[in-house]
Amino acid sequence: MATTSIDSFPATARPGGFSFELHTRNQVLSSRGAAVPRATKTGTTIVGVVYKHGVVLGADTRATEGPIVADKNCEKIHYIAPNMYCCGAGTAADTEFTTNLISSQLELHRLATGRQARVVTAMTLLKQMLFKYQGQVGAALILGGCDVEGPQLFSIHPHGSTDKLPYVTMGSGSLAAMSIMEAKWTPDMERQDAIDLVDNAIRAGIFNDLGSGSNVDVTVITPEGVDVLRNYATPNERGVREGVYDYARGTTKVLTESIRSLVEVVDGDAMEVE
């Protein structure tokens, strides 16, 4: 192979799974001092809570690229099915695409079976996919939903292990959020109490974790339906500037002025093209 061109890696010829073909090249480049671009992580606080009548999911809205905030208001609570939503922490692309993939697989499953999908089905599809990729897919998920078995909440780790729990937190802000959960969670809470708990847990992550910030998203799932409360709380709105720092015209003295016309309009519209 004389030169490596884009045609050497046609999409059709690639086998399934990850391609590690550029790994050696990247290693050589980084040893020569080139900066390796890092994947956008969500650096997140996500929580889920089971209450008397259903499940409440919560998430912050900050997406980070290293120390920089890439997105100040991203959506981390993903649709899986009419009765199931999934919060995602870890690599943003991985959580987005993994949830989309399983959502589409579940829709086909729903059409084939003719019945409402179960939360354990989504959980099994997710965990088997994540285990297959041995943790290379950096998706840490909180899956919540209501089905014939009642309201259920699962945490799914990137390597494919799952836990069924009444309350869970994940992401870089999980420790801050868990401290709120452990202090205030009780079984069989009412809807507003559960929403308040989720709100407080996410705020703990937003204000105490550098990787989390901006707004609180809440989604409430019950057997009757789903309430997507996007930007339920916005505790980080940009303040109004208090002073006026404009300079009046004339502050800078104009010494000379020269105007040149760059566009010569001969006839008709200057932008007319043949």
Place this chain on the structure above:
Amino acid sequence: MAVQFDGGVIIGADSRTTTGSYIANRVTDKLTMVHDRVYCCRSGSAADTQAVADIVHYYCQMFDVQNGEAPPVKVVASMFQEICYQNKDGLMAGIIVAGWDKKVGGGSVYNISLGGSMNKQPFAIGGSGSTYIYGYCDASYHENMTVTECIEFTKNAIALAMSRDGSSGGCIRLAVITEQGVQRIFVPGNELPTFFEG
């Protein structure tokens, strides 16, 4: 941990799952059903053991349907062994298989360690906390223990391991597996048997 007695087995485990030094789940159920009267105690990587147990659960269902009878504990243990041995490079799974089957007419305990070796034992311990209780177990165990004695033995051993090992803790989950069925026992963290506390 699992202990065999005349008529069945007792299995028990702590409830702590850790990610480094953070406890991801403090109420884990490490006693996983693979068939009606055969359970496994999982130790090592949570993802690996859950995946392996799910596969063996599927194999057991197929065995039951195809052979018209529940798989004997020995068969289930060898299903686990096959997976753990053939994939030993990619797995970190220490599993204890225990249950009741009609062929033996009583309980059996099989220990499958990290490399995939399978050993039938009267009782088996595993996991990071097991190293601290080998002495206690060897000293306390004797043959022909009654169900109640076995429960006490298991409960005490796990409590001792939990008090010394940082990766073990939470509460104790026990199960008694006999011909009649599976009876679960839960011991909350504030009701653990206490020993020398200093």
